[in-house]
Amino acid sequence: MTREAKAVVCRDWNQPIQVETIQVSPPKRNEIMIKLAACGVCHSDLSAATGKIQFPPPLVLGHEGAGKVVAVGEGVTAFKEGDAVISSFISMCGKCRQCVRGRPVLCENAAKALITLPDGTVRTHDSQGNALNVFGACGVMAEYATLHVDNAVKIDQNVPLQNAALVGCAVMTGVGAVFNTARVEPGSRTAIFGVGGVGLNAIQGCHTAGAEMIVAVDTNPEKLEMARQFGATHTVNASEEADAAKAVKKLTGGVDYAFECVGSGAVVAQAYKSLARGGTAVVVGVADPADKTSIGTFSLPADERTIKGSWLGSARPQYDFPRILALYQAGKLKLDELVTRTYSIDDAPQAFLDMEKGINARGVIMFD
Ligand SMILES: NC(=O)c1ccc[n+]([C@@H]2O[C@H](COP(=O)([O-])OP(=O)(O)OC[C@H]3O[C@@H](n4cnc5c(N)ncnc54)[C@H](O)[C@@H]3O)[C@@H](O)[C@H]2O)c1
Ligand SMILES: [Zn+2]
Ligand SMILES: [Zn+2]
Secondary structure (H helix, E strand, O other): OEEEEEEEOOOOOOOHHHHHEEEEEOOOOOOOEEEEEEEEOOOHHEEEEEEEOOOOOOOEOOEEEEEEEEEEEEOOOOOOOOOOOOOOOOOOOOOOHHHHOOHHHOOOOHHHOOOOOOOOOOOEOOOOOEEEEEEHHOOOOEEEEEEEEHEEEEEOOOOOHHHHHHHHOHHHHHHHHHHHOOOOOOOEEEEOOOHHHHHHHHHHHHHHHHEEEEEEEEEHHHHHHHHOOOOOOEEEOOOOOOHHHHHHHHHHHOOOEEEEEEOOOHHHHHHHHHHEEEEEEOOOOOOOOOOOOOEEEEEEEEOOOOEEOOHHHHOOHHHHHHHHHHHHOOOOOHHHHHHHEEEOOOHHHHHHHHHHHHHOEEEEEEEO
């Protein structure tokens, strides 16, 4: 049946987000409807709300959600009512060349599921009956959401859903950049530029991977404090340094892996500059499409450096989400400590303001 749901909607890139009551249609073939328990507030939601990420409004925000299945469409065999699931903003068809070669974040069919479900239509309408786009085929900052099965991962029922939700983006992105994209070896020297929700997870990924040095770089001293709790061995306050890359080099002699978790070409250049010979800079932050970066070209061959991107931590969601939750259950990853503050959906505008102010490791919207 169609459900009424409160949802966080971006109506216009120049206006604050708003909480509306929307209609969520029941699942069609190969779709499931979930009742959300929790949804994290990611910087990418803020970027979509301001147009830095150009998903056309009206758009239901949210791509870091977890909840329980309340209805399954025709043909669904992998999910049943009551299953716990995490949303995946990567739609993995499982059949294209990239999916088959083990790179589902690069799925050739994912482009069809950026602001709609993979068939190009949506299950979300406003009170006037107008269609609402959905962030990353998810739109899970809402009490209910109908997702394609390619955008959902079944998980262990015993994990608290407010922690599980964060695996849908921040944890997978940060930890995955370390485990999957960079493949950090024990004893490595590392630096993380930008230690918000994503960067803190890159830090704990480096810690779990056995990095020798983990330098946290941020302009916000409170974030540097949090970074220490997640395993940073050193901190650099970028607002006090004329050259943050130089400060990292001074501490480490140059790092083997640098992770950019801000979304700025200027910071990408700093991450690259902080590398030791043979080092790799991993770009995680999502910059404005017009943004550019500048690196010394000669250093690429002469120092055998690498610069590479990481999308959702190069995840294979069906494999990696449960793997990350198992590491959490084994006490090897901190998820409880990531949730600084929870909000009701009515307080979502405050959660976005707090994200802009940089108050939380992660703010999480909780549903009844
Ligand atoms: N690649 C992916 O798949 C993926 C997934 C999720 C988010 N992201 C992107 O990652 C970035 C971080 O997301 P988040 O949710 O962690 O955001 P956040 O707002 O929680 O954290 C960003 C951090 O960067 C710091 N910062 C800002 N300017 C800085 C500078 N010049 N030097 C050092 N630190 C600086 C801020 O103080 C803050 O702590 C965003 O661009 C987001 O869109 C990418
Ligand atoms: Zn995100
Ligand atoms: Zn595919």
